[in-house]
Amino acid sequence: MIHGINLPAIRFKVLMFDTLSVPALFAVAMQSRNPRHTMASAAAHSTAFEELALPLLPSLYNHAFWLTRNHAEAEDLVQETFSKALRAFGSFRPNTNFKAWIFRILRNTFLTSRTGIATSRTVFLEDHPDVLDTTDASPTPEDNLIRLDNQAALHAALEQLQPQLREALLLCDVEEVKYKDIALILDVPIGTVMSRISRARRTLRQLLQPQFGEIQ
Amino acid sequence: MTQIIEHLNPETLNAFIDDELQASEQQGVQQHLAGCHQCTLRVLSATQHKAATARAGHRFAPPADALARLTAQLHREPQRTARIHSIRPIAWTALAAALVLAISLIGWRQVHQSNALSAELLDQHLATLSSAATPQVISTDRHTVKPWFQGRLPFSFNLPDSGALPPDATLKGADLAYLNGQPAALLLFTIHKHQVSVFVVQRTGISDNPAFSRIANNRAGFSIHYATTRDLRFIAVSDVNPADLDLLVSAVVKAQSPG
Numbered sequence: 001m002i003h004g005i006n007l008p009a010i011r012f013k014v015l016m017f018d019t020l021s022v023p024a025l026f027a028v029a030m031q032s033r034n035p036r037h038t039m040a041s042a043a044a045h046s047t048a049f050e051e052l053a054l055p056l057l058p059s060l061y062n063h064a065f066w067l068t069r070n071h072a073e074a075e076d077l078v079q080e081t082f083s084k085a086l087r088a089f090g091s092f093r094p095n096t097n098f099k100a101w102i103f104r105i106l107r108n109t110f111l112t113s114r115t116g117i118a119t120s121r122t123v124f125l126e127d128h129p130d131v132l133d134t135t136d137a138s139p140t141p142e143d144n145l146i147r148l149d150n151q152a153a154l155h156a157a158l159e160q161l162q163p164q165l166r167e168a169l170l171l172c173d174v175e176e177v178k179y180k181d182i183a184l185i186l187d188v189p190i191g192t193v194m195s196r197i198s199r200a201r202r203t204l205r206q207l208l209q210p211q212f213g214e215i216q
Numbered sequence: 217m218t219q220i221i222e223h224l225n226p227e228t229l230n231a232f233i234d235d236e237l238q239a240s241e242q243q244g245v246q247q248h249l250a251g252c253h254q255c256t257l258r259v260l261s262a263t264q265h266k267a268a269t270a271r272a273g274h275r276f277a278p279p280a281d282a283l284a285r286l287t288a289q290l291h292r293e294p295q296r297t298a299r300i301h302s303i304r305p306i307a308w309t310a311l312a313a314a315l316v317l318a319i320s321l322i323g324w325r326q327v328h329q330s331n332a333l334s335a336e337l338l339d340q341h342l343a344t345l346s347s348a349a350t351p352q353v354i355s356t357d358r359h360t361v362k363p364w365f366q367g368r369l370p371f372s373f374n375l376p377d378s379g380a381l382p383p384d385a386t387l388k389g390a391d392l393a394y395l396n397g398q399p400a401a402l403l404l405f406t407i408h409k410h411q412v413s414v415f416v417v418q419r420t421g422i423s424d425n426p427a428f429s430r431i432a433n434n435r436a437g438f439s440i441h442y443a444t445t446r447d448l449r450f451i452a453v454s455d456v457n458p459a460d461l462d463l464l465v466s467a468v469v470k471a472q473s474p475g
Contacts, residue, residue, distance in 0.1 A: 050290045057286060057317060058277060065276035075282045082289055154272040172234060173266050174273035179236050198230055201265060 049089045052098045053082060059099075059175055060106055066170055067110045067163075077113065081106040100181035103171070107185055157207035161200055168196035169204075224248065224255050233262045260343045264394070267332050271396075280318070287314040333396050334435050340393055341413040341438065341453040344404060351389030351404050361390045365401055368392050371418040373401065373448055376471035382463035384408050395451075405464060410456035414468060419449045441465050445472045 060081065064074040085105045092101055111117070158166060171177045171185060179197075183190045224232065224245065231237050232245050249256050278286065288310035344351075353364040358375035365372075375387065385407045393402040393415065401416040433440055439458045442451040443465050452465050 054287070054290055054313065054317060057283070057290075061278040061282075061286070062274060062276045066273070071279060071282065074276070075278065075286065078278075078286055079289055082286070151272060154268055155275070158269070158272055169269060170273045173269040179231075179234070194227060194230065197234075198226055201230070201262070201269075204269065205265065 045089060046086060049086050053085065053102065056099060056102060060102065063103065063170065063175065064106060064110070066166065067107075068113075068115055070115075073113070073115065077106065077110055080109050084109060097181050099175070100177060100184050103175070103177070104185045104187075107167075153208060157204050160207055161203055165196050165200035165203065168193055169200035172197050223252065224258065229255075229258060229262055233259065233266055256343060260339055263339050264336070267336050270332060283318060284311070284314045287317055334440060336395060337413075337415065337440060337451060337453050338435050338438055340395070340402065340415075341411075344391070344402070344413055345411055352391045354389040356387050358387060361387065361403070364390065365392070369399055369401060369418075371447065373416050374471040375403070376467045380467050380471065381405075382407065382460060382467060385412075385460075385464050385467075403468075407454070407456045407460050407464060410454055412452060412454040412456060412461065412464060414464070415451045415453075416468075417449050417451075419444060419447055443469045445469060448472065 057078070060078050061074055064077040064081075065071065068074050068077055081102065085102050088105070092098065161169070168182060168186065171182045172179070177185065179190050179193050182193045186193065188196075228237070228241075228245065232242065237245065249259060277283075291310045291313065353361055355361050355364075356378070358377065362373070362375050369392070378387070381387070385405055388404040388406055388411075390404060391402040393400045395415050395417055398417050403414040403416065405412040405414060438453055438455050439461050440451065440453050441458070441461050442449065444450070450465055450468055452461055454461050
């Protein structure tokens with residue numbers, strides 16, 4: 001029913017532990033042989049990277065802030081992401097999803113930070129297949145009456161969401177990333193992505209439910 | 217093509233609003249929705265939640281100094297690997313890029329908001345088309361419809377007399393709606409059997425969202441026309457002839473200054 005994952009997740013594994021992939025290492029090795037050629041190609045390489053990365057800066061920063069909850073840490077996270085991504089840019093395949101690729105690096109960089117390590121220690125029940133959503137997660141007509149105009153309530157509800165649910169929901173609703181690419185970014189099966197999004201939406205509705213009735 | 221007879225399950229509903237279904241599945245869902253008011257309401261509610269989450273999630277922009285540093289970093293990175301540029305041109309280019317980015321950041325947010333808003337308008341209009349959708353107030357009498365909004369909206373507006381409406385245009389009723397997080401009056405008209413939704417929102421100070429003025433004039437075959445008075449904004453959605461839609465919008469606007 002849902003589109004499957006076409007890209008091999010394995011190629012991103014390299015980035016998690018060492019941002020210099022095989023093609024990038026090859027490029028570095030070639031640099032010592034022909035400096036003039038390498039300088040020109042490195043400049044073209046970084047220009048291509050900049051053209052792809054610059055438009056994503058606002059999105060990366062917004063997402064980094066949601067992960068770190070701190071301006072200084074968000075800036076550091078984006079900065080480190082750019083550094084790692086540029087070094088690994090040789091392993092990026094043209095015509096594949098650059099946004100998913102760089103968000104994946106952002107997330108892996110976050111997970112190796114102090115805040116990220118603390119967050120990743122939390123285990124969520126919904127990721128275990130035995131207890132996947134069994135209740136109806138779809139909205140009822142009464143949900144139409146929830147006051148979506150109340151931005152403060154929405155912000156508060158988003159902040160109360162478990163970080164892993166919020167992350168999946170933000171990638172889907174804010175960044176408009178497809179399920180298969182969210183699966184790549186989060187390094188989880190597509191079924192887990194769907195489960196997290198479903199659970200995040202249900203929790204948000206429950207958190208906003210006390211607003212019910214105020215418009216009467 | 218897959219014909220869905222049972223009500224949409226949560227998984228299908230989420231995949232539908234996230235545009236994750238294959239074309240044949242999507243067609244099956246649309247066929248089901250055409251005849252199922254209950255599922256149409258669920259889809260509308262879920263779409264509104266999604267749009268509201270998108271708005272609330274676009275929350276953190278980099279401060280100007282952080283934006284300049286990050287933009288400069290993108291320009292400086294080749295320096296580390298190639299070492300062929302002097303720092304001064306890089307600094308100027310970085311500054312220019314930061315400015316361009318700051319402007320495009322504003323543009324990006326506005327375009328995103330406008331697209332989301334026109335989708336929201338169309339969703340709400342489509343929900344009113346379902347044969348089972350009953351307006352909260354059903355009346356062709358403006359003296360019934362207008363007072364119904366008292367206490368439900370933080371503003372007031374006038375409705376044109378039936379004689380002032382364009383030929384073959386009739387007021388059918390009204391709903392209370394929310395548009396881009398603002399309370400709105402949703403006035404339901406028909407013109408030559410085409411249904412028309414006219415949204416009325418307040419236009420004061422900071423709540424006058426600039427995204428409203430950038431809504432596309434048509435979306436998915438429906439015309440979207442809008443007009444403003446000093447205090448109010450009117451947005452009309454319909455598949456009727458655009459000229460007839462304009463006449464109706466003009467009549468509603470004219471009613472705001474009866475003198």
